[in-house]
Amino acid sequence: MHYRRLGHSGLKVSEISLGSWVTFGTQVDEPAAVNLIREAYEQGINFFDNADVYANGKAEEIMGQAIKGLPREALVLSSKVFGATMPGINGRGLSRKHVTESIHASLKHMGTEYLDLYFCHRYDPDTPMEELVRTMTDLIQQGKILYWGTSEWEAWQVMEAHGVARQYGLIPPTVEQPQYNLFHRKRVEDSLMPVCRDLGIGLTTFSPLYHGILTGKYNDGIPQGSRASLEDYGWVRDRITPERIAIVRKLTEVARDLEITPSQLAIAWILRRKEVASVITGASRLEQLDENLGSAEAYEHLTEVDIDRIFAALGNYQEQ
Numbered sequence: 349m350h351y352r353r354l355g356h357s358g359l360k361v362s363e364i365s366l367g368s369w370v371t372f373g374t375q376v377d378e379p380a381a382v383n384l385i386r387e388a389y390e391q392g393i394n395f396f397d398n399a400d401v402y403a404n405g406k407a408e409e410i411m412g413q414a415i416k417g418l419p420r421e422a423l424v425l426s427s428k429v430f431g432a433t434m435p436g437i438n439g440r441g442l443s444r445k446h447v448t449e450s451i452h453a454s455l456k457h458m459g460t461e462y463l464d465l466y467f468c469h470r471y472d473p474d475t476p477m478e479e480l481v482r483t484m485t486d487l488i489q490q491g492k493i494l495y496w497g498t499s500e501w502e503a504w505q506v507m508e509a510h511g512v513a514r515q516y517g518l519i520p521p522t523v524e525q526p527q528y529n530l531f532h533r534k535r536v537e538d539s540l541m542p543v544c545r546d547l548g549i550g551l552t553t554f555s556p557l558y559h560g561i562l563t564g565k566y567n568d569g570i571p572q573g574s575r576a577s578l579e580d581y582g583w584v585r586d587r588i589t590p591e592r593i594a595i596v597r598k599l600t601e602v603a604r605d606l607e608i609t610p611s612q613l614a615i616a617w618i619l620r621r622k623e624v625a626s627v628i629t630g631a632s633r634l635e636q637l638d639e640n641l642g643s644a645e646a647y648e649h650l651t652e653v654d655i656d657r658i659f660a661a662l663g664n665y666q667e668q
């Protein structure tokens with residue numbers, strides 16, 4: 349496993365990390381999740397990504413159980429705040445009140461005294477930037493979090509947070525967490541990457557396999573137990589379009605020639621970007637985790653010619 353610095357901070361994260369969304373507490377029960385986390389840790393993963401909304405807090409609780417017995421100092425644990433998790437008009441968003449209540453709940457769920465990374469899950473137009481940056485600075489000074497960041501914010505919103513922090517002598521964000529994969533790359537490459545590079549903000553990117561579609565598992569239908577087969581995930585089924593599947597078939601041919609799997613190709617393609625500190629993967633089974641961990645080696649052997657072939661397979665296709 350290789351480790352990369354998170355932006356200009358001194359924190360090092362494994363270039364492949366593991367997240368708990370959809371899996372822990374939904375598809376994966378506690379014993380299986382514990383196995384996944386232990387295996388990930390054994391293989392060198394140090395960064396584990398969570399959010400207060402995942403499985404209504406259950407994912408954080410499972411993470412807390414799984415890390416019992418592991419050295420806390422060796423782990424980089426995150427959570428996120430923004431979505432509705434508490435009753436009342438103030439039970440969501442990025443106000444000082446909700447952020448403070450949500451961090452307390454996350455710490456309790458995970459049984460830890462601090463989080464290494466704390467993400468604002470989305471931008472909140474109802475909270476003044478100064479209130480948010482002051483709240484994050486306070487949480488850092490109280491020792492409840494070590495670094496803070498944003499997720500799926502526009503480049504100008506990240507710049508605003510950074511500017512407000514500099515203006516008032518507060519602590520700026522260290523990390524942004526956007527969706528980034530072979531299909532969904534334009535927004536990140538055109539605006540977030542240049543801005544984050546300039547500001548020294550690291551990227552931890554999510555959904556590298558486009559919910560599994562880039563693995564090729566949906567090329568001939570929807571396998572039982574997969575994310576697209578889950579009742580509440582009709583929006584994933586909607587993404588399995590003939591156009592995308594045709595591209596995945598072409599990418600599969602490139603992967604076959606390189607003697608790697610389509611999943612490894614998709615993750616290796618992200619790892620080649622130096623702006624990315626960590627690719628946050630998801631796995632519902634140990635075999636998936638092991639396969640995805642092989643991307644690190646695949647990336648080391650990826651040549652410019654291979655990258656050209658990948659872009660040729662994508663053609664003009666790209667989403668936001």
Ligand SMILES: NC(=O)c1ccc[n+]([C@@H]2O[C@H](COP(=O)([O-])OP(=O)(O)OC[C@H]3O[C@@H](n4cnc5c(N)ncnc54)[C@H](OP(=O)(O)O)[C@@H]3O)[C@@H](O)[C@H]2O)c1
Binds near residue numbers: 557611
């Ligand atoms: N900040 C945000 O707003 C945000 C949003 C989304 C995700 N995230 C973070 O990013 C993490 C990863 O996102 P994601 O789960 O959407 O990633 P993803 O890589 O796009 O999808 C992961 C899913 O694909 C399937 N899969 C993974 N590896 C596979 C393999 N080798 N072969 C076959 N199937 C495989 C598994 O689902 P099945 O087995 O069910 O098919 C797995 O759960 C999340 O856990 C979360 O921490 C953050």
